[in-house]
Amino acid sequence: MSKHEHISMSVIRRLPRYYRFLSFLIESDVMRISSKELSEKMGITASQIRQDLNCFGGFGQQGYGYIVEDLQKAIGEILGLNNLKKTVVIGAGNIGRVVATHMIFENQGFKMIGIFDKNERLIGESIRGIRIDDSASLEKFCNENHPSVAALCIPKEDVPEIIDRLIALGIKAFWNFSHYDILVKYPDVAVENVHLNDSLMTLSYKSNDL
Amino acid sequence: MSKHEHISMSVIRRLPRYYRFLSFLIESDVMRISSKELSEKMGITASQIRQDLNCFGGFGQQGYGYIVEDLQKAIGEILGLNNLKKTVVIGAGNIGRVVATHMIFENQGFKMIGIFDKNERLIGESIRGIRIDDSASLEKFCNENHPSVAALCIPKEDVPEIIDRLIALGIKAFWNFSHYDILVKYPDVAVENVHLNDSLMTLSYKSNDL
Numbered sequence: 001m002s003k004h005e006h007i008s009m010s011v012i013r014r015l016p017r018y019y020r021f022l023s024f025l026i027e028s029d030v031m032r033i034s035s036k037e038l039s040e041k042m043g044i045t046a047s048q049i050r051q052d053l054n055c056f057g058g059f060g061q062q063g064y065g066y067i068v069e070d071l072q073k074a075i076g077e078i079l080g081l082n083n084l085k086k087t088v089v090i091g092a093g094n095i096g097r098v099v100a101t102h103m104i105f106e107n108q109g110f111k112m113i114g115i116f117d118k119n120e121r122l123i124g125e126s127i128r129g130i131r132i133d134d135s136a137s138l139e140k141f142c143n144e145n146h147p148s149v150a151a152l153c154i155p156k157e158d159v160p161e162i163i164d165r166l167i168a169l170g171i172k173a174f175w176n177f178s179h180y181d182i183l184v185k186y187p188d189v190a191v192e193n194v195h196l197n198d199s200l201m202t203l204s205y206k207s208n209d210l
Numbered sequence: 211m212s213k214h215e216h217i218s219m220s221v222i223r224r225l226p227r228y229y230r231f232l233s234f235l236i237e238s239d240v241m242r243i244s245s246k247e248l249s250e251k252m253g254i255t256a257s258q259i260r261q262d263l264n265c266f267g268g269f270g271q272q273g274y275g276y277i278v279e280d281l282q283k284a285i286g287e288i289l290g291l292n293n294l295k296k297t298v299v300i301g302a303g304n305i306g307r308v309v310a311t312h313m314i315f316e317n318q319g320f321k322m323i324g325i326f327d328k329n330e331r332l333i334g335e336s337i338r339g340i341r342i343d344d345s346a347s348l349e350k351f352c353n354e355n356h357p358s359v360a361a362l363c364i365p366k367e368d369v370p371e372i373i374d375r376l377i378a379l380g381i382k383a384f385w386n387f388s389h390y391d392i393l394v395k396y397p398d399v400a401v402e403n404v405h406l407n408d409s410l411m412t413l414s415y416k417s418n419d420l
Contacts, residue, residue, distance in 0.1 A: 012415055016408035020389060043394040079411050080418035094312055098304045099406075108407055109414030149417060173417035175410060179230060184253040190416035192409045196309075197318055198226035199402045200385060201289050204319030205222055206400035207359060207383035208290040 007055050014052055015075050017042070022072035034065035081109040085173070086147040090162060092117040092125070092132045095177050096153030100127040103151075110149060114141055135162065142169035151175040152182075217265045224262055225285050227252070232282035244275035291319040295383070296357040300372060302327040302335070302342045305387050306363035310337040320359060324351055345372065352379035361385040362392075 021042055025033060035053075039046040053071070076082060087110040089100045096115070105112050115127060118135040125132045133141065141147075150171045152159065159180035166174075173190035174182055182191050231252055235243060245263075249256040263281070286292065297320040299310045306325070315322050325337055328345040335342045343351065360381045362369065369390035376384075383400035384392055392401050 013408075013412055015415070016405070016411035019411065020407070041394075043391060043397075078415065080414045081411065083414075083418065085414065085417055094308045098308050102304055103406065103410065105410070108410035110410065148420065149413070172420040173413055175413050181253060184251075187253075190413060190420055192413035192416065194404070194406065194409055195226070196313065196404065197230070198223075199404055200313065200315070200318035200320065201226035201229065201291065202223055203359070203383055203385055203400060203402040204290045204293075204295070205225070205288065206402065207295055208293065210358065210382040210400055 011052050011055050015079055018049075018052070019072060019075045019079065019081075022068055022075065025068045026072060030068055032065050033068055038066070079109065081107070083109060084111040085109060085149045086111055086113045086145065087149040087151060087175075088112075088114040088116060088138075088142075088147045088171075089151045089153060090116050090135070090166070091153035091158075092119070092122045092127070093153065096151070097127065099151050099153055099175075099177070100130070113145055113147055116141075138162075138165060139169065142166075142171075147171065149173040149175070151177070152180075153177050156180045221262050221265050225289055228259075228262070229282060229285045229289065229291075232278055232285065235278045236282060240278055242275050243278055248276070289319060291317070293319060294321040295319060295359045296321055296323045296355065297359040297361060297385075298322075298324040298326060298348075298352075298357045298381075299361045299363060300326050300345070300376070301363035301368075302329070302332045302337070303363065306361070307337065309361050309363055309385075309387070310340070323355055323357055326351075348372075348375060349379065352376075352381075357381065359383040359385070361387070362390075363387050366390045 021038070035046040035049045039049055042049070053066075084106060087105060089096050089112060092100065092115050096117070100112065100115050103112075112128070112130060115130050115132045116135045116138055117123060117132055122132050123134050148171060150166050150173075152174055154162070156179040159178050163180070163182060163185070167186055167189070171189075174192070176182055176191055176193045177196075179195065179197070182189065231248070245256040245259045249259055252259070263276075294316060297315060299306050299322060302310065302325050306327070310322065310325050313322075322338070322340060325340050325342045326345045326348055327333060327342055332342050333344050358381060360376050360383075362384055364372070366389040369388050373390070373392060373396070377396055377399070381399075384402070386392055386401055386403045387406075389405065389407070392399065
């Protein structure tokens with residue numbers, strides 16, 4: 001699957017939202033939608049929608065609108081959602097537990113194949129049919145199963161030791177809940193940071209004058 | 211506190227990261243830092259740092275660098291972190307529980323004063339000393355305690371009913387974990403969306419070619 005090199009990340013970041021809306025329309029048996037209707041439902045301008053979707057060659061027809069299912073499928077392909085990437089969850093504390101329990105990874109392009117923690121009290125428990133293993137066994141597991149993605153659900157201070165091991169084991173993409181800045185040391189891997197504290201601070205700013 | 215109206219949100223969104231780094235430097239007893247050193251630690255260019263901080267009138271002195279504590283304090287003030295906003299957590303399921311248990315709201319400008327759920331099995335439990343109350347008692351609670359912020363940790367389908375009530379009760383800012391798009395109906399409130407699925411899909415895109 002070719003990365004659409006000339007598409008800005010700000011367009012890419014809007015695609016999951018289109019994908020969600022289109023999936024919702026499919027569930028509601030909507031077959032076709034104009035950019036105007038889509039814009040009213042999504043709260044963004046029709047011209048923004050046309051501009052975004054034109055980045056990928058355009059899916060709509062003038063005066064006819066978009067075929068919902070085709071558009072959803074095309075966006076899913078761009079996002080690589082059908083290409084399930086083997087994923088390990090590192091850390092089975094509260095955040096790791098939410099991630100392992102509730103993220104239906106398969107719908108978003110990932111397949112959870114392992115969960116690891118160093119806490120002996122958690123090792124041996126199962127989440128969604130997957131046993132929490134000792135972090136010490138990461139090397140053996142990865143050499144046998146070749147995951148390419150890790151969800152990092154551990155505190156910042158625990159990251160430096162484990163990140164070097166994960167990179168050496170061939171992990172190339174990180175869903176990072178820690179505050180450790182992976183790209184400083186490893187600029188070539190793919191990282192999506194989920195910084196809940198940063199999001200709260202931004203909300204603090206936005207709500208100052210309300 | 212005046213909102214810095216001319217500052218773009220992309221600059222604002224970087225401030226929490228500066229704040230975190232500076233807080234870390236304070237813990238490490240670093241008193242002063244140049245934009246060059248800060249840039250090496252943070253993995254962004256020194257000119258980006260100078261440009262960002264100049265938006266707020268500039269804190270550094272040529273050839274001397276930034277006083278870490280002053281800069282951290284100034285950024286904290288811009289973000290409004292000292293102005294603790296009374297916050298209720300709506301939903302005490304897995305995500306609500308992570309939020310209520312682990313977010314040290316006080317460090318990010320918020321004070322959690324209530325947790326609500328409609329699930330009778332959860333009502334009466336306590337998290338961090340706060341009792342989970344019945345969602346039916348929201349009106350009474352808000353009229354007495356006047357929270358201005360809500361963390362929405364409920365499924366999308368449960369939002370339409372409760373959002374109207376929260377808005378009517380004076381809630382003006384939302385930390386939104388649901389996939390409900392609040393701004394479509396209420397464009398004037400402050401919203402920070404945490405869309406974990408969207409983040410995963412973006413990571414799927416980024417990791418397609420690795």
